[in-house]
Amino acid sequence: MNTEIMKFKHLEKWQSTLANCIRCGYCFEHCPLYKHTGWETDAPRAKIITAFGLLSKEIEPTRAAAHKLFSCFYCKRCEAACSSGVLLTEIFTDAKKDLLELGLCGPGTTSTTRTSCAKCLVCLAACPHEARSFDGKNIVTDPSRCQACGICIEVCPAGAATIENTFGTGRNELIDKAADFLASHKAAKAIVFACNWSYFPELQASTLPESEMTDKQYKILVNMCGGRLEPQLLMAPFLNNAWGVLAACCPDDDCQHGGNLRARKIIANLKNTFKTLEIDPDRIQMVQIPAGDKTLFQAEIDTFIARINTMGPIR
Amino acid sequence: MKTIDQTVLKNIVGENNIKTDPSDLYAYGSDASVHHAFPWAVVRPENTAQVQEILKYANQNLIPVIPRGSGSGMCGQTVPIHGGIVLDMKRMNKILEINLADVYCRVQPGVIDDDLNLALKQYGVFYPPTPASSRIATIGGEISNNASGVRSVKYGATRDAVLGMKVVLANGDLVTLGTRTRVEASGYQLHKLMVGSEGTLGVIVEATLSFVPLPEFRCMGIANFDSLQDAGETIGDIMASGTIPSMLELVDSVAIKAVNKTMNLGLKEVAAALIFEADGMVREAVDYEINKMTAICKKHRGKDIRSSYDSKERAKIFLGRKKLFPALSKYDDNLASTSLADDMAVPYSKMAEMAGKIHEIADRHNIVMTAYGHCGSGCMHTKILMDTRRKDQWASAKKAITEVYEFVRSVNGTTSAEHGIGLSKAQAFKIEKSDSLNMLAAIKTALDPNNILNPGKISQAPENWVTATNLRYSVNS
Numbered sequence: 174m175n176t177e178i179m180k181f182k183h184l185e186k187w188q189s190t191l192a193n194c195i196r197c198g199y200c201f202e203h204c205p206l207y208k209h210t211g212w213e214t215d216a217p218r219a220k221i222i223t224a225f226g227l228l229s230k231e232i233e234p235t236r237a238a239a240h241k242l243f244s245c246f247y248c249k250r251c252e253a254a255c256s257s258g259v260l261l262t263e264i265f266t267d268a269k270k271d272l273l274e275l276g277l278c279g280p281g282t283t284s285t286t287r288t289s290c291a292k293c294l295v296c297l298a299a300c301p302h303e304a305r306s307f308d309g310k311n312i313v314t315d316p317s318r319c320q321a322c323g324i325c326i327e328v329c330p331a332g333a334a335t336i337e338n339t340f341g342t343g344r345n346e347l348i349d350k351a352a353d354f355l356a357s358h359k360a361a362k363a364i365v366f367a368c369n370w371s372y373f374p375e376l377q378a379s380t381l382p383e384s385e386m387t388d389k390q391y392k393i394l395v396n397m398c399g400g401r402l403e404p405q406l407l408m409a410p411f412l413n414n415a416w417g418v419l420a421a422c423c424p425d426d427d428c429q430h431g432g433n434l435r436a437r438k439i440i441a442n443l444k445n446t447f448k449t450l451e452i453d454p455d456r457i458q459m460v461q462i463p464a465g466d467k468t469l470f471q472a473e474i475d476t477f478i479a480r481i482n483t484m485g486p487i488r
Numbered sequence: 489m490k491t492i493d494q495t496v497l498k499n500i501v502g503e504n505n506i507k508t509d510p511s512d513l514y515a516y517g518s519d520a521s522v523h524h525a526f527p528w529a530v531v532r533p534e535n536t537a538q539v540q541e542i543l544k545y546a547n548q549n550l551i552p553v554i555p556r557g558s559g560s561g562m563c564g565q566t567v568p569i570h571g572g573i574v575l576d577m578k579r580m581n582k583i584l585e586i587n588l589a590d591v592y593c594r595v596q597p598g599v600i601d602d603d604l605n606l607a608l609k610q611y612g613v614f615y616p617p618t619p620a621s622s623r624i625a626t627i628g629g630e631i632s633n634n635a636s637g638v639r640s641v642k643y644g645a646t647r648d649a650v651l652g653m654k655v656v657l658a659n660g661d662l663v664t665l666g667t668r669t670r671v672e673a674s675g676y677q678l679h680k681l682m683v684g685s686e687g688t689l690g691v692i693v694e695a696t697l698s699f700v701p702l703p704e705f706r707c708m709g710i711a712n713f714d715s716l717q718d719a720g721e722t723i724g725d726i727m728a729s730g731t732i733p734s735m736l737e738l739v740d741s742v743a744i745k746a747v748n749k750t751m752n753l754g755l756k757e758v759a760a761a762l763i764f765e766a767d768g769m770v771r772e773a774v775d776y777e778i779n780k781m782t783a784i785c786k787k788h789r790g791k792d793i794r795s796s797y798d799s800k801e802r803a804k805i806f807l808g809r810k811k812l813f814p815a816l817s818k819y820d821d822n823l824a825s826t827s828l829a830d831d832m833a834v835p836y837s838k839m840a841e842m843a844g845k846i847h848e849i850a851d852r853h854n855i856v857m858t859a860y861g862h863c864g865s866g867c868m869h870t871k872i873l874m875d876t877r878r879k880d881q882w883a884s885a886k887k888a889i890t891e892v893y894e895f896v897r898s899v900n901g902t903t904s905a906e907h908g909i910g911l912s913k914a915q916a917f918k919i920e921k922s923d924s925l926n927m928l929a930a931i932k933t934a935l936d937p938n939n940i941l942n943p944g945k946i947s948q949a950p951e952n953w954v955t956a957t958n959l960r961y962s963v964n965s
């Protein structure tokens with residue numbers, strides 16, 4: 174196949190940056206995709222290597238290569254972790270543009286629309302990245318703009334907006350993981366939903382001895398963006414006897430998807446519902462954690478756990 | 489290229505734990521070194537039995553097997569130059585036991601160093617060899633490279649902390665090496681032979697490691713110097729003074745500039761700085777060590793000397809050092825930081841001369857080189873910053889490397905202090921160890937007669953590998 178450099182006109186400008194990536198791997202411990210699959214090929218370093226391989230014609234632009242570069246939630250943790258200053262997500266976006274021109278569009282984490290779409294166009298207004306448009310017949314997503322924040326999924330009344338490759342962050346997957354934890358740990362009482370932007374404690378790839386885990390009181394589940402928190406997800410742990418649910422989002426001005434503002438509204442509504450049901454509204458809380466502040470995050474979790482311990486289980 | 493029977497591998501590890509697509513293989517073809525080569529398949533075993541099955545199959549069919557942790561090695565240890573199966577060990581990531589009474593822990597090889605230390609911390613103990621890459625490096629990779637780090641000056645390298653291990657041999661047999669006791673004199677200490685073997689003698693599937701108490705007090709100091717020579721002499725003096733620093737690190741002007749540029753730490757841009765630390769259970773004892781080191785720094789014209797017990801202040805100084813290697817890539821946008829001759833060890837008394845020599849060689853060959861490292865343990869790092877697209881820069885780098893190693897050998901130093909040999913350093917290694925290469929070959933043949941385990945590395949690496957072929961960069965002619 175003829176993969177002249179012209180074909181990668183967006184990637185071309187990154188040529189020296191791609192060489193400057195020292196391939197240390199510091200970025201992959203932060204990546205939710207890597208955390209989910211455990212495959213290095215899903216980690217940011219592998220995407221940089223893939224982009225380099227495409228540009229230097231070491232590999233062909235195939236669907237499999239494209240799938241790697243289209244799989245990203247744009248949490249940008251990798252960029253924050255990379256002290257070689259590699260602007261990873263900008264490189265991914267440029268690679269996506271080139272691949273699209275070659276007729277390769279992922280699928281990766283790009284949101285798509287099922288045939289059950291009611292054409293209400295709610296998602297168009299809600300998309301913070303102007304990635305969705307209506308072509309007169311259908312809703313289409315521009316994969317080079319989509320940042321997989323998932324807000325379209327949460328606003329779509331018909332359940333038509335979807336992300337096929339959720340890497341463990343899909344609603345049902347999170348509900349199952351929460352239920353699993355609550356059922357299998359004697360001391361379990363809370364679920365903490367966290368966007369990946371907060372560099373959270375317990376961000377570890379290794380498994381601790383079972384003896385260390387049995388008295389765990391909470392589990393942190395990464396839901397990618399506060400904008401994807403919705404009532405069904407937030408309430409699910411309570412159906413499995415959780416004493417409380419904590420949602421960690423970015424500070425107001427930090428969220429690149431505006432997701433925290435949505436989360437705040439939803440949690441305020443749920444608190445009102447709790448009051449009506451005579452359940453302490455403090456059992457569901459939202460905290461705002463600046464990127465990288467894992468000490469504050471741990472402190473907020475500890476305060477929350479202490480608070481729900483004074484309340485006991487919901488009767 | 490031999491054909492791999494994917495069905496056999498799928499039957500062993502399951503459909504979802506094998507990759508053969510060229511784009512996946514390409515991504516698994518490199519590590520943090522300058523090299524790259526395609527493997528034929530990547531598989532992720534989950535347990536010892538699966539590792540045994542894979543090795544049996546590979547041994548019978550003469551297929552190379554390259555064990556891999558996080559691929560953060562800097563010398564091409566995991567680059568499959570003869571193709572074969574990359575054995576990604578990161579799924580075997582369980583901390584199996586923390587035994588406080590007998591002061592050891594047992595872990596699977598894919599456990600990440602920092603994760604282990606996180607688990608140990610709550611018991612007031614830590615696993616000390618910890619390289620700068622501890623956030624990603626696996627215990628299996630650390631053992632196989634005999635990794636060490638900033639605290640090795642006091643607490644030793646990985647080899648000192650490994651009590652025993654379980655290893656799958658090339659033919660698939662499982663052996664238990666070493667012990668769970670602190671000392672052992674029962675024969676050849678084969679577990680220590682595995683340390684530093686770079687995946688060429690067996691696959692580590694479990695390790696028993698010792699740990700030590702976390703000190704109550706840690707005090708870190710920093711001193712600036714107007715000449716690299718002064719800083720180098722200070723190191724020698726500190727180590728000869730009977731002081732036991734828990735860290736003694738050198739950073740030169742190139743390194744300081746790079747760290748400032750990336751992390752905005754506001755370090756003073758001087759010729760060299762020394763970071764020193766003492767730790768212990770009694771504050772007065774720590775004070776004593778710090779004062780002694782401060783006085784030695786002053787004697788050698790150290791300036792702006794300050795020290796702190798404050799954890800935030802210490803973390804700030806330490807962070808700069810920890811992120812130094814990646815930060816070097818930002819020294820100049822057109823220069824990439826390459827690991828070539830990057831971790832020599834020399835006797836303390838030769839530190840100053842070594843640091844000066846590195847700069848002199850770099851100037852002469854018109855390239856940028858930096859001198860820094862865990863100098864308290866004799867380890868001097870350097871990175872060559874160059875435009876990797878230019879063939880002439882590679883030629884200069886090659887000359888510089890050759891001269892650096894000539895100097896190292898002339899002062900009875902060694903090729904690698906902690907990163908290992910892999911491909912990049914094989915040539916210098918072979919010259920240094922020329923009279924024992926036959927012993928190495930005999931050990932390798934005895935344990936791996938079909939030469940399937942990470943072939944082509946250490947003493948088997950091709951001559952002149954560094955600038956010959958399989959560079960990961962596109963080099964213009």
Ligand SMILES: Cc1cc2nc3c(=O)[nH]c(=O)nc-3n(C[C@H](O)[C@H](O)[C@H](O)COP(=O)(O)OP(=O)(O)OC[C@H]3O[C@@H](n4cnc5c(N)ncnc54)[C@H](O)[C@@H]3O)c2cc1C
Pocket residue numbers: 196197198519520554555556557558559560561562565566577597618619620621624625626627628629630631632633634635636637638685686687688690691692693813814906907942
């Ligand atoms: C930014 C940066 C900083 C670094 N700082 C330091 C430092 O301060 N000190 C230091 O010593 N090193 C350092 N390194 C080098 C490297 O991180 C270490 O050597 C580390 O131990 C490698 O671990 P890994 O899991 O990435 O191993 P890999 O690179 O994946 O593998 C290393 C070797 O171990 C073998 N191997 C891996 N697992 C097994 C197993 N289970 N059984 C048998 N063989 C196996 C491989 O075949 C290979 O030969 C640094 C690297 C980077 C990128």
Ligand code: SF4
Pocket residue numbers: 193194195196197198199200201217218221254255256257258259261814
């Ligand atoms: S992108 Fe940055 S953090 Fe990731 S491997 Fe490259 S240099 Fe390291």
